[in-house]
Amino acid sequence: MNAAGQVPEEPVKLEGFAPAEATDLYKKREKIFTRYVGGVYQKLRFYTGWPLLLGYFGLPWLMWGERQAVLFDLPARQFHLLGLTIWPQDLWLLGWLLMISAFGLFTVTTLVGRLWCGYTCPQTVWTSIFMWVEQLTEGQRHQRVRLDKAPWTWNKIWRRSAKHIMWLGWAFLTGLTFVGYFTPIRELTVDVFTLQVWGWSPLWILFFTCATYINAGWMREQVCTYMCPYARFQSAMFDKDTLIVSYNPERGExxxxxxxxxxxxxxxxxxxxxxxxxxxxxxxxIRNGLQYECIGCAHCIDACDAVMAKMGYAPGLVSYTTENALAGQPSRVIRGRSIGYALICAALIGAFVFMLFARVGFGFDIIRERGELYQVVSGGIVRNDYQLKIMNKTQRPADYTIAVTEPAWISLASTQRTQVAAGEIENLSLQLLADAPQAPNAPNAPNAPVKIEVCEVQTATCIQENTTFFAPMSSATQQTGVR
Ligand code: SF4
Ligand code: SF4
Incomplete structure (x- = not known):
């Protein structure tokens, strides 16, 4: 803003990225009527966008055996990714995946700038679809500008209505699919279209429908400019060898x-x-220099190349280039920063794969039964009751044996061996027995740590957990007051 509190009409010429302060957060949004452009990079976007869309809409319909291949089953607290089931105990795997994604993005950003923003970011892909719908219903840029200024005639009403109905339809499919990653999508879709859906699902579908409609239909570039954190911090990953979209002023001016x-x-x-x-x-x-609003979509490259072709000039007045190349310096692809990010990324992937394969395919929890701490049964034997939960994290049924490894004077009431179905949890009642403290061989203490061991028969893998065994106090402990 200038001293008079007005926003300057001409964009400020910028060297490198515009600092965050250059954005006036209170500036009234000017409507953008984007002109359609064809060209090499738009074809590339088409060929990258459709597989992504097909992946997003198709993945939840894919089956893996009896269940949905990708399902984040929150009520069961199990995340299924193809043949992998992630349990709450394994959530660190998801955290690890997020770290790999982040460093992968850093590596890509250092090398090729905002390739993610320009071609694969959902905001860009969905906005492109909404713009295509807009063009289909309201016409080319000049027709849309005219329609926007026109009074509300029948022509304007039906065109605008058709646009918003199609936007809402697409947004609804997006919301339904998104919720289908968390609720089995086949049942959900049937329930939605037969109006038998209850609970949180319809609310979440409504939420994601509205979010898609508003973000891709109304907010568009404002999401990238004001809301996306990546747009803000990605400049820290740029250097003079990062690929950017740039105008060549030496040639153009x-x-x-x-x-x-x-x-x-x-x-x-x-x-x-x-x-x-x-x-x-x-x-x-783009002729004002590198600006952080630029998402690297290359629309301007295609448009300018078409103009250059018509004028009989060489293409590339606006092009993917680097700051070094623009300054006549050689550009380096391999450099310290890109190697550093790539190495961290590779190390994270290597560690993730190692931990994935080293992961034990089951787990168990032992919980004391509520109620009495112990019971003295016939023959002066003390009994403690527990609940044992065995989680089979694999995709096949597995057999497990249960044993007490320490101390030797505590034993299981009966031999325990059980089978747990693939990806299921088995709840078992477990009873531990010991002589009462008054018995000649019993230790003189009212409670003792116990080690329970569960072994998977097929892989001979064992895990141990600790719990506590309680017994009545002996006369000796009562006399000394030891507990
Ligand atoms: S300046 Fe060019 S590359 Fe950047 S956002 Fe605009 S059209 Fe896309
Ligand atoms: S499209 Fe190319 S020729 Fe036309 S204004 Fe932009 S940079 Fe100049």
């Missing part, structure tokens, strides 16, 4: 309009046609 086939001129190659601005989904002028 001084800019100026001219007719096609104009002979030699004092002007640079930029004919100031504004097409690069009109196609930009974030509404910026």
């Amino acid at each position: 001084p800019r100026g309009s001219r007719k096609r086939n104009t002979g030699a001129t004092e002007l640079g190659d930029c004919i100031d046609c504004q097409l690069c601005v009109q196609v930009c989904p974030t509404g910026i002028d």
